[in-house]
Structures are given as structure tokens and as C-alpha cells.
Amino acid sequence: MAKRQWFSVRKPLKPKQRFVLTIMSFILPLLVWSAVSYLPFLWHPKMEVTSPGDVAYLKVGMLVDRDVFERESATLQESGGTLPEGVRANPVYLPAPHEVAIAFYTAFTTEPKRRNEKWLHESLWDSIQVIFWGFFLSSLIGVPLGILAGTYDVISRLTEPFVEFFRYLPAPAFGALAVAILGIHEAPKIAIIFIGTFFQQVLIVSNTTRKLDPSLLEAALTLGADRLSLLFKVVIPGIITDLYKDLRILLGWAWTYLIVAELIGTSSGITWFITQQARYKNFDNVYAAIMMIGIIGLTTDILLARLGKRIFPWEKAAARA
Amino acid sequence: MSIVELPSYLEQSDKVRDRFTRLKQRPVILEVDQLSKQFDTPQGSVTALNKVSFKTHRREFVCVIGPSGCGKSTLIRILAGLENESSGRVMLDGNVVHGPGPDRGMVFQGYTLFPWLTVKKNVMFGLERSGKGRVPSETEAMQWIELVGLEKFANSYPHQLSGGMKQRVAIARALANQPRILLMDEPFGALDAQTRAKMQSYLMDIWKNIDITILFITHDLDEAIYLADRILVLKAHPGEVQELIEVPVPQPRSPEQLLSPEFLATKKRLEDLIHPPEANVEINGDHLNMVRMVALDDEVSSVF
Numbered sequence: 001m002a003k004r005q006w007f008s009v010r011k012p013l014k015p016k017q018r019f020v021l022t023i024m025s026f027i028l029p030l031l032v033w034s035a036v037s038y039l040p041f042l043w044h045p046k047m048e049v050t051s052p053g054d055v056a057y058l059k060v061g062m063l064v065d066r067d068v069f070e071r072e073s074a075t076l077q078e079s080g081g082t083l084p085e086g087v088r089a090n091p092v093y094l095p096a097p098h099e100v101a102i103a104f105y106t107a108f109t110t111e112p113k114r115r116n117e118k119w120l121h122e123s124l125w126d127s128i129q130v131i132f133w134g135f136f137l138s139s140l141i142g143v144p145l146g147i148l149a150g151t152y153d154v155i156s157r158l159t160e161p162f163v164e165f166f167r168y169l170p171a172p173a174f175g176a177l178a179v180a181i182l183g184i185h186e187a188p189k190i191a192i193i194f195i196g197t198f199f200q201q202v203l204i205v206s207n208t209t210r211k212l213d214p215s216l217l218e219a220a221l222t223l224g225a226d227r228l229s230l231l232f233k234v235v236i237p238g239i240i241t242d243l244y245k246d247l248r249i250l251l252g253w254a255w256t257y258l259i260v261a262e263l264i265g266t267s268s269g270i271t272w273f274i275t276q277q278a279r280y281k282n283f284d285n286v287y288a289a290i291m292m293i294g295i296i297g298l299t300t301d302i303l304l305a306r307l308g309k310r311i312f313p314w315e316k317a318a319a320r321a
Numbered sequence: 322m323s324i325v326e327l328p329s330y331l332e333q334s335d336k337v338r339d340r341f342t343r344l345k346q347r348p349v350i351l352e353v354d355q356l357s358k359q360f361d362t363p364q365g366s367v368t369a370l371n372k373v374s375f376k377t378h379r380r381e382f383v384c385v386i387g388p389s390g391c392g393k394s395t396l397i398r399i400l401a402g403l404e405n406e407s408s409g410r411v412m413l414d415g416n417v418v419h420g421p422g423p424d425r426g427m428v429f430q431g432y433t434l435f436p437w438l439t440v441k442k443n444v445m446f447g448l449e450r451s452g453k454g455r456v457p458s459e460t461e462a463m464q465w466i467e468l469v470g471l472e473k474f475a476n477s478y479p480h481q482l483s484g485g486m487k488q489r490v491a492i493a494r495a496l497a498n499q500p501r502i503l504l505m506d507e508p509f510g511a512l513d514a515q516t517r518a519k520m521q522s523y524l525m526d527i528w529k530n531i532d533i534t535i536l537f538i539t540h541d542l543d544e545a546i547y548l549a550d551r552i553l554v555l556k557a558h559p560g561e562v563q564e565l566i567e568v569p570v571p572q573p574r575s576p577e578q579l580l581s582p583e584f585l586a587t588k589k590r591l592e593d594l595i596h597p598p599e600a601n602v603e604i605n606g607d608h609l610n611m612v613r614m615v616a617l618d619d620e621v622s623s624v625f
Contacts, residue, residue: 218403219433223447223498224423233446237437314437314478 030097037096044088054081063089095284100291103284107277110285120273124292127258127269130186134193134261135254139247142201147243149202150209151235163202171196171257175264184265192264196257197250204246212238241312248304255297328582330590333569341567344550347378349415350534351400351502356409358395358560368559369395372409375553375565377502377534384549385538388595392560393538397506400536401427413501423447426495430507432487434479440466440490441475447498465493468527485516489523496533505537509544518576521548525574542591546584547574554594563594 005011013021036043047069052058055072066088073083090096095103107120118126149156171192178188212235220234262271270289277285309315333341358370369392377383385393398404400411402421410417413424434443444465448458466475469489479487488508495503509517521544528535539545545552549568556563569583578584615622 213433215429215431215433216435218401218421219427219429219435220446221403221421222401222423222425222427222504223494224450225446226450229450233450234435238435240437312437314480 034097037090037094040088044090046089046091047086048089049084049086051085053084055084058084063092092281093283095287099284100287103282103288104291107273107285107288113280117276118272120289123269123273124296126186127262127271127293128296130189130261130269131193131251131254131258133186134190134257135197135251137190138194138197138201138254139250142198143205143243143247146202146205147209147231147236147239150206150212150239151231156206159202160206163199167199167203169195172260172264175260179265186268188264189261189268192261193254193257196261197254200253201246201250204250205243208242208246209235209239211242241308241315244304244308244312248301248308251304252297252301255293258293325585327586327589330566330569330583330586332583332586333567334571337567337569337571340572341550344378344381347380349376350379350381350413351377351536352410352412352415353396353400354410354412356396356399356411357407358392358399358404359407370399370406371559371561373555373560373562374409375562377536380528380532380534382528382535382537382548382550383553384545384551385536385553385555386540386542386545386591386595387555387560387563388557389540390560391555391557393555394506395560396555397427397504397536397538400502401425401504403427423451423498424501426498426500426503428488428491428495428503428505428508430510432479432484432491434487434490434494436479439476439478440471440482443479443490444494444497447494451498462493462497465497466490468496468531469493469523483516484512485520488512488520492524492527496527496531500533502534502536505535507538507540510540517544522576524548529573542588542595543579545591546570546587547576547579552587552591554591556594566590 006013006017012018045066046063047066049058049060049062049064049069052060052062054076058064058072064086069084069086076083110120112119145155145159149159174195175188175192178191182188182191216238217230217234220230225233258269259271259274262269263275267275270293274286274289277283277289353373353375356370356373357368360367360369373392373396375383385396387393395404399406402418402425412418418425435446438446441459441462444462445455445458448461449455453461463472463475466472469492471486471489471493474482474486479490482490491508492503509520512520524535525548527533537545537548539548546568547570550572552566552568554563554566555561566587568587570578570581570587571583
């Protein structure tokens with residue numbers, strides 16, 4: 001059997017090797033996390049008190065810094081009282097993997113503390129709606145504008161300099177303004193996602209449009225295409241697959257604006273859940289919620305990639321060739 | 322310094338001369354009149370074409386050949402309407418043409434098939450643009466696809482085809498519009514020698530059987546002589562007509578003629594025009610500065 005080359009420059013690995021590495025890329029961080037969580041000698045800077053002994057302020061279950069604990073023990077040893085007992089522990093903000101794993105389930109079953117508060121699945125659904133509307137409205141205007149700017153120099157000159165300027169303005173900076181104009185509920189959050197996505201979108205889409213092979217346009221012209229069919233029968237179908245990839249990437253960016261957007265006005269959605277759980281020091285729930293965002297994002301992207309292969313059959317042909 | 326005595330390329334057999342007489346009596350399809358093109362570059366204005374004039378008759382096959390920089394691509398792009406002339410006129414059937422149009426079909430070196438359309442839809446593109454309905458377009462497209470022998474691939478995408486097949490689709494797509502003239506810009510330049518030879522004979526077959534006038538750009542001398550009735554030789558800097566050669570090789574052509582005296586005579590003439598002797602001096606003066614790097618007593622001390 002030929003020796004497996006793991007480190008050949010710019011040579012693709014075998015499918016099996018790739019699969020192993022994909023799994024490893026998730027396993028490795030998990031291993032580090034597990035090691036820090038389950039091997040007390042690695043870090044564990046705190047002591048969890050199992051018996052307070054004669055130290056007045058210690059209670060069972062309390063987390064104290066290790067040096068404080070040792071100082072108290074040393075003092076008691078000198079004065080001859082009952083020594084406190086405890087086990088090494090990590091700070092409360094670093095729950096162990098299994099706790100977070102359990103939280104993935106319990107977070108959904110934990111009843112909200114107050115009646116007007118929402119269950120986790122309701123919060124998640126709120127977040128998804130905010131993302132959807134922000135991204136949808138942005139695409140509704142941004143994609144056509146980007147295509148036109150990439151096709152006609154006059155529209156490019158008229159819009160892109162301003163868009164170029166505006167995209168440097170951080171979307172969250174418009175938070176207060178958005179609340180003043182749009183109220184405190186969903187609308188300003190959608191607006192922030194819109195502002196965060198739209199300006200990048202116009203530039204990216206116009207760039208993609210410009211990358212269309214100009215000889216395809218020339219070929220169409222010699223076949224008798226008029227201006228309208230150049231746009232609708234050549235430019236748009238010609239860029240549609242790249243456009244689809246752009247939108248997938250932009251959707252990822254939209255998610256990164258979600259947290260800021262949801263802090264605006266009345267906190268809502270997954271962000272409200274995260275801040276609320278952090279306040280209660282349920283850090284296992286916090287981690288679980290953060291991971292859920294990642295999982296939702298990645299799953300959407302994978303599904304969209306699959307869908308893309310379906311709706312653009314010539315892409316599949318290109319990949320096979 | 323030719324080793325074999327060749328006849329003059331101007332010598333034509335009676336049959337060939339008779340054919341050219343009849344050919345020139347056919348109606349003129351394309352007339353190029355005093356066509357010039359200047360490009361503005363940062364270094365100043367560059368003349369790509371200078372007063373190029375020629376006529377193409379109906380169902381004639383004209384090849385355009387010339388050294389690099391002679392403006393042959395500029396010429397064909399102006400004819401196709403993809404670039405504007407600086408002065409002069411292009412006339413098709415006696416009418417001046419401006420801008421691109423389906424009356425002048427074009428086949429590009431880079432295939433330029435629409436990757437998102439199947440072979441059939443690619444060929445239908447021009448038909449549908451001309452306002453034909455879907456169904457008649459489809460029927461007509463299939464006829465053209467059959468003409469280039471790709472009916473099995475009608476529903477394939479361009480990526481699934483070989484280079485030669487792609488170019489056959491491109492030819493079918495251009496012909497489907499039934500243009501007055503088919504402009505071909507080094508269409509077989511990217512193909513390997515074998516495929517290229519096959520494509521040449523396909524093209525000859527198509528040309529023989531349908532009413533089409535062809536203007537074909539190439540840098541391959543053999544290809545030009547093999548395909549053309551007449552060869553328009555351009556010279557570079559600026560691009561000007563050097564000679565319009567009537568190819569003395571009898572029609573119909575076959576690959577055996579590649580070694581016939583008329584063929585070789587024409588080739589010699591083209592060689593002289595395109596790589597004139599004075600140009601060789603320049604090449605020789607530009608020789609590599611070589612130092613012997615093999616030991617004199619080496620086992621293989623000389624390659625001769």
C-alpha cells in the first residue's frame with residue numbers, strides 16, 4: 001500500500017482521510033474542553049466546599065479560590081479547629097461538556113421564570129424570524145441593485161461610492177436611531193440586520209456580476225439578443241450560481257449581527273435567553289444556546305448547498321467534469 | 322532555397338481558374354471598404370487596421386491570416402459589430418451595418434456556450450430571440466444539432482462535452498440564425514491536432530451543404546490553405562491587406578492534397594509573406610547566449 005501523504009502541498013486528501021479530519025476538527029476542541037473539565041490537575045482554580053469545618057463564612061457547595069481555601073486551612077491548622085474540606089473545581093462559567101449536553105435538552109424543558117417570558121424554542125423562533133426578515137428585505141433590494149450596478153456602469157457610479165462609504169458605518173451604531181424611528185419591538189432589530197447586510201450585499205453582488213465572462217455577452221449579441229434579454233437571459237442566469245453562494249455567505253454575516261440587533265430596544269430572542277440565563281448563572285444553558293446558533297447556521301448552510309445542487313443542474317455537471 | 326522545385330502559387334489549372342471566374346460573378350455578400358481602426362493607448366494612438374478593403378462572394382470560404390498584431394481579431398470583431406470602426410464601412414448585401422446582429426454569426430475560439438443551458442437550449446437561444454415560438458425553435462434547433470451530429474447530447478450541458486463537441490454546438494448555434502455570413506475567430510485554435518483535422522472536415526461538409534459564406538481567422542497556414550477559396554493575408558503594424566491569394570488547390574478538398582505541389586507552393590508563398598527573410602535576421606540576432614556545460618570527454622560529448 002502506498003504511504004499515505006498527509007502533508008503534500010496542495011494535494012487533496014483521500015475521501016476517508018478528509019472525513020476523519022472533519023470529525024477531528026470537532027473532536028479536538030471537545031477533547032481540550034473535556035481535559036480542562038475532567039482532569040483536576042490541569043486547571044481547576046477553585047475549591048468546591050464539601051464541608052465548611054470551622055471557617056465561619058464557608059457553606060457547602062460554595063466555590064472559593066484555592067489560595068483562599070489553603071490560607072484558611074493553614075490558619076485553622078495553627079489554631080487547631082476542624083479543617084474545611086473541598087474538591088477542586090472549575091469556575092462556574094466553565095461547565096463540563098456533559099452538563100452542556102444535558103442543558104441542550106433541559107434548556108427546552110425549563111419553564112420560564114415569569115409568565116410573560118418565553119420558552120427557549122419560542123425565543124429561537126423569534127430570532128430566526130428577525131434574521132429572515134432582515135435578510136429577505138436586504139436581498140429584495142440589494143440583489144437587484146447589485147446586479148444592475150454590475151451590469152450598467154451608470155448605476156454603479158451612481159450607487160457604489162455611497163454604498164462603499166456607508167458600509168464602514170457600524171450597523172449597531174444605528175441602534176438608538178432605529179429604536180427612535182421604529183419602536184422597541186422587532187422592527188429596529190430587523191433594521192440593524194438590514195443595515196449590516198445590505199451595503200455589503202450590493203458590493204458583493206455587483207462584483208460577482210462583473211465577473212461574468214464578457215464573451216458570453218458578446219456571443220449573445222451576435223445571436224441577436226437585445227438589451228433586455230442580455231440582462232435576463234445572459235447576465236442573471238450566468239451569475240445565478242455565484243450569486244447563490246454569495247447569499248449563503250451573507251446569510252452567515254446576518255447571523256453575526258443578530259446578537260447586537262436583539263439587544264436593541266427590548267431584548268428578545270436567543271439573546272434574551274442567553275443574557276437571562278447568564279444572570280441566573282446557568283452557564284450550561286448559555287453554552288447550549290450559543291451552540292444552537294452555530295448548529296442552526298451550519299445546518300441552514302448545508303441544506304442550502306444541497307438545494308443549490310438541485311436547482312442548478314449544470315453546476316453538478318461542472319463539478320463532475 | 323526550397324529543396325523541391327515548386328510551381329508558382331499563381332499558376333491555376335483551367336478548372337480552378339474557371340471556378341474562380343464563376344465565384345467572382347456570384348453576388349457580393351460582405352464588402353469591407355477602407356476600414357480603419359485606431360486605438361487610444363497611454364502611449365498614444367495605435368493603428369490596428371489601415372484602410373482594409375475586400376469583398377466576399379456568396380458561399381465563398383475566405384480565410385484571414387497574418388502575423389500577430391496584424392489586427393485580424395480586430396477586423397472580425399468589427400465585422401461582427403462588437404467593436405466600432407474608426408473609419409470606413411462594412412456592408413452586408415450592400416447595406417451598411419452597425420452593431421452586432423443575427424445576420425452575422427460568430428464562432429469564438431473560447432466556445433462561449435452558455436453553461437446554464439443544455440445543448441438544445443443553447444442552439445435555441447438565437448431562434449427564440451428572433452421571436453420564434455418555443456416549439457418551432459425546438460424543432461429547428463434539433464435539425465441543426467443533427468447537422469453537427471450531436472443529437473445524442475441534445476440534453477447535455479456544455480461542461481459534459483469535449484472541446485470539439487462544444488465547438489460543433491457553437492457552430493450549430495450560430496448557423497441556426499441562418500446568418501448571411503459566418504465569422505469564425507480561430508475557432509479550432511484550442512483543439513488538439515487530431516480533433517482540429519476532424520473539425521475542419523466537418524466544417525467543409527457543412528459549408529458544402531448549406532448556403533453560408535464563411536470568414537475564418539486562423540494562424541495555421543495549413544488550415545488556411547486547406548479550407549479557403551481565397552486567403553486574405555494581412556501584415557502587421559499597421560494591419561493592412563498584403564495580398565488576397567486565390568488558393569490554386571482544386572475543390573473539393575481532401576487531406577491528401579496537403580502534400581500536392583499547389584498546396585506546398587501556396588504554403589511557401591504564405592511563409593514568405595508572414596515570416597519574411599528580413600524578419601529572420603532579427604530572430605538570429607536574438608540568439609541565446611550559450612556556454613558549453615558538458616565536459617569534452619563526456620561519454621556523450623556531442624548530440625550529433
